[in-house]
Amino acid sequence: MEEMIDLEGLTEEEKTLILSVIKRDEELRKEQDTRASQLRSEIHNLRLQSVIRDGDDLSKICARCHKPFGFFFNTGDICSQCKFRVCGVCRESLLTGKWLCTLCYKQVQLKGLTGEWIQDNMNNEKQRLSQSGADLVKASLKHSLSNADL
Ligand SMILES: [Zn+2]
Ligand SMILES: [Zn+2]
Numbered sequence: 001m002e003e004m005i006d007l008e009g010l011t012e013e014e015k016t017l018i019l020s021v022i023k024r025d026e027e028l029r030k031e032q033d034t035r036a037s038q039l040r041s042e043i044h045n046l047r048l049q050s051v052i053r054d055g056d057d058l059s060k061i062c063a064r065c066h067k068p069f070g071f072f073f074n075t076g077d078i079c080s081q082c083k084f085r086v087c088g089v090c091r092e093s094l095l096t097g098k099w100l101c102t103l104c105y106k107q108v109q110l111k112g113l114t115g116e117w118i119q120d121n122m123n124n125e126k127q128r129l130s131q132s133g134a135d136l137v138k139a140s141l142k143h144s145l146s147n148a149d150l
Helices: 012-050 102-114 121-149
Strands: 091-093 099-101
Touching: 012 102, 012 121, 091 102, 099 102
Parallel strands: none
Antiparallel strands: 091 099
């Protein structure tokens, strides 16, 4: 038998409320996971697409979509993050008025979503702890609710 948290002091209503909060939290987490894995595959595809082949001159073609730059129009600009020259299509505007190439932009998005830029193990540890805490409360609640139903 798993260890349970003592939730005897709670009313059924409170228990149901807590369960719904935990459920929403889970759904949110799932949504984030879905978005994160979507972003990861987009980044993967962009990287594949960006692979430089023999004879490619990155001063003449977009580093992302490999379309050739024009002489006067669409001559490309340097992405402030990766320093590659990209065309006007392969850019995403930031709130700051700056822009990043599509690859850098998606990487920033992914980092914001998953907190992957935090290399700090302490933070990962904390996250794991709070997650198992929620699981424990949920298990305890389900246990106590199903008992009440009997
Ligand atoms: Zn491009
Ligand atoms: Zn870039």
